[in-house]
Amino acid sequence: AQSVTQLGSHVSVSEGALVLLRCNYSSSVPPYLFWYVQYPNQGLQLLLKYTSAATLVKGINGFEAEFKKSETSFHLTKPSAHMSDAAEYFCAVSDRGTDKLIFGTGTRLQVFP
């Protein structure tokens, strides 16, 4: 069965520092991949998605992610963290031809001034 692993349940960075949130998936066939963000007391919002076009995907709020088939990874990055980036981030994978998304357990990002 398809699965996704997010390394690190908590990540802390200083404002202005690089943000790197890790996501690895398990699939013999490249799936569709997503990053969602959840701000406190809100639902999830799509940050970006990979659906077999360019391997470097740009999303909202300056985030981007690179699909690396050889590493089965889809890590999320942002060059310079902002206080407003503090939130929980979820990586998700969808098998092509199925109806469902499988979510990782999430990474809580803290940004310190």
Add this chain to the structure above:
Amino acid sequence: DAGITQSPRYKITETGRQVTLMCHQTWSHSYMFWYRQDLGHGLRLIYYSAAADITDKGEVPDGYVVSRSKTENFPLTLESATRSQTSVYFCASSSDTYEQYFGPGTRLTVT
């Protein structure tokens, strides 16, 4: 307003009571989903629906019932609530299966 709404936003109920959580979307999306969010588990799919009158089980369906008589509504019923069902419940909809739009969530506490 257009979008996806959930009601109630907060609910406290007692063990053994029946509870229904409502989900309504105005986009006419074919797909709708119910998830629960618990610390350490991320989001887990309870049930989903590909169209009106078509529903299927997700990862954790036990103790829950869904129906979808209209495209825009997808209620989730806990037939006899248990403490283990204390959670935050999210509804989502999608025009395909690859980009889901989430509601604001319902925080349910079972005492």
